[in-house]
Amino acid sequence: MKLYVYDHCPFCVRARMPLGLKGIEAETVFLDNHDETTPISMIGAKMLPILEDGDGHLGESLDIVHKLDGLSEPRLFDGEPRKDLTDWLREAGPAINTLVIPRAPDPVYPEFRDPDAVAYFTEKKEANFGDFDGLLAKTDEKIREVEAALNRLIPLLPDPEAPSIDDIYLFPILRGLTIVPGLTMPEPVAAYTARMSERTGLALVPELRKAA
Structure with a gap:
């Protein structure tokens, strides 16, 4: 497989x-x-x-x-994610994308080790999200927005010791945010993100940089 x-x-x-x-x-x-x-x-x-x-x-x-x-019991990821969590993801999504998308074509990720891959991604995403330089110019504003959103996330955090479909929706977004320098996650959000990284074996960007 x-x-x-x-x-x-x-x-x-x-x-x-x-x-x-x-x-x-x-x-x-x-x-x-x-x-x-x-x-x-x-x-x-x-x-x-x-x-x-x-x-x-x-x-x-x-x-x-x-x-x-479905390959093994118990099933962990049945059902629908909580509405309060999907509402948060929808509301925070535009500011998160503004921070993450122009930083994503980074050779810390294996798919971007070839400069042609970076150029391909940049062309495609700029067509949808706008000029990367323009997005990066909004960094300070969007960091403030996202940090405020992360504080609102604290009472909504799933339990990483009891994985569910909520984690499938949330953790990938928080992991992506770890590529943004200068962004500070509130301690409960940082702890959740670190623990889910441990449990999944999916390193956060700072760990990927150390290993590079």
Whole structure:
């Protein structure tokens, strides 16, 4: 069984989380961000994650989560995420994207070690989110917005010792934020993020930089 992913991608992080949380053996394969041929050959679209197993190829993050969850009992990720949490994610999302998207094409992630991959990502994302220099110019403003949002998140935090679908939605976003220099997470949010990183085996960006 293989799981094809990008390391920066929150949807790919979703798909990887059950491997660590449930002790599932699978080979993780990082594709270059500008590799269109491989994913299109598997699922007909340039998108990841993709799970490859005896059934073929599966290419939607939550479908992958549910398939992996079903490989062993107890099931952890059934049901829907809490509405207060999805409301928070929707409200905080634009400011988070402004901080994370222009910083994402960083060679700390294996999919961006090739300069052509950085150029590919930048062209695609600038078309959707705007000029990266313009986004980076909003850093101080958006850090204030996101730090305020993270304080509002504290009473909504899931229990990392009892993983659920809530973690599948939340942890990938918080992990992504660890690429933003100067952003301070409130202690409970930082503790949750660190513990979920431990439990999933998915290192946060500062640890990735130390290991590089």
